[in-house]
Amino acid sequence: MLIKQPIPLIFGVPQDGFYGDLKVKKTFVAELRPGLEGMTDVAKELLRRRIQPVVICDSMMAFCMERKLVSAVHIFSQGRRNDVALCRTGSLAAALCARAHRIPVVLHDGAMPRESRAADLLKIAGMKVTSSKINTYVPLLEEVPMGLIGHTQGWKAGE
């Protein structure tokens, strides 16, 4: 799909309230391997609200930012401790890449990610991708320093 103007990027699984505040026609959604909750659950919710989801792979965030296609990055936390937010793995990459490209990062409360087993990485949607003998590591959550966050939930949707 051709993207002509910067649009937001959603990395993670929002709580329901997030969607109601999102006043855009189109948004990037990171697919969220290995469970693909971005491509399925988040995309489905966006479609229901007549917002066009444009799915990208988790590795494509920096490319889209560098090409000036991303207006803001939305990440979602499971909790906060001191000066860090506990987020879905990949949120740190999203926030660091956003900072490198001077794109605002907005933190919201997130829905709890589905637990992924290490073996899920060897499959996609239940279909085998590679040898089951390969070791895998699938960390569910990671810490994102609050210093990387531009706004927390009080943001105006569509900014």
Next chain:
Amino acid sequence: MKESVLFWPVHLKGRTLYILDETKIPQRIVYLKVRHYHQAIDAVVTMKTRAFGQFLTVCYTFMLEMQKAQGLSADAQMRLLERVAGAFNRSRPTFPFEEVTGMVLGVARKVFGSPRFRQDFISAMNGFLEQGIRQKRYQRAAEAASLIKDGDTVLTHCNVSGELPLVAEFCRKAKKKIRFLATETRPYFQGSRLTAWELKREGFDVTLIPDNAAAKVMADGDVDCVLVGSDRSAANGDFANKVGTYQIALLAKHFRIPFYVLVQSSDKLSSGRQIPIEVRRDEEILCFAGKRLAPVGVAAFYPGFDVVPHPLVTKHIAIRPS
């Protein structure tokens, strides 16, 4: 040294070209039988072969067509080579087909006056590939191995056409114990299907991670260096590789982790800004093995490559043109 099947994935035997179908790995090791240049181009466009495999496919396809061109005049043979070059140049945008076909046509023009034009061309190309390219790839792998320290963990992305097991083998011979973290490399899973598979198959320590875990493993101190390949490079040191490489390079810079790249030096383009980026079909992200993964109505955006600016690179490990 034992080579991964991905190290030299194309072979010419008589009038048939055998191209390793990389999309079938690891389930099966299957070679496509190619007897006409149109079939070779189809293998490139459908990504049955990629990266170094594309380079070999181009070189061997010229040789294949010359094998078959026995009855033609030297002029007609030259015109045939130019037709093949044109067809490859139009096939995919990011890989430097024009550079490769231009180099092969240069070889042909050098021997054009010879009474044994056809045979001399094939022989010159064989020498270029076997004594030139193969040896240079060995030298490049040895140089990469020399940068890796005993006990290091190396993060890699996509697949370096069989060169990573060679790097690991050089380390093993030097009694250095190393391990690899391989990103799965969506949407085609070259990291899962090719890199992790070939390293495991050759007995090296490799762990597969999702593309989104690169920052996590760096933040946890689990990565000592990054080593990736490249599809195209520019004179200023910028290079293009599978999309996701730029993201990893930015993260490596943030965490002060050395970032090494295996490149083919080129001065045809002055900077990475001039490298065209191929945008592929939505379905390649939204479907797998013919099954749709996303709800109907969902769109996707799939840039096949990205460009890493040279300031993010700690060292270019180069094959230099002769």
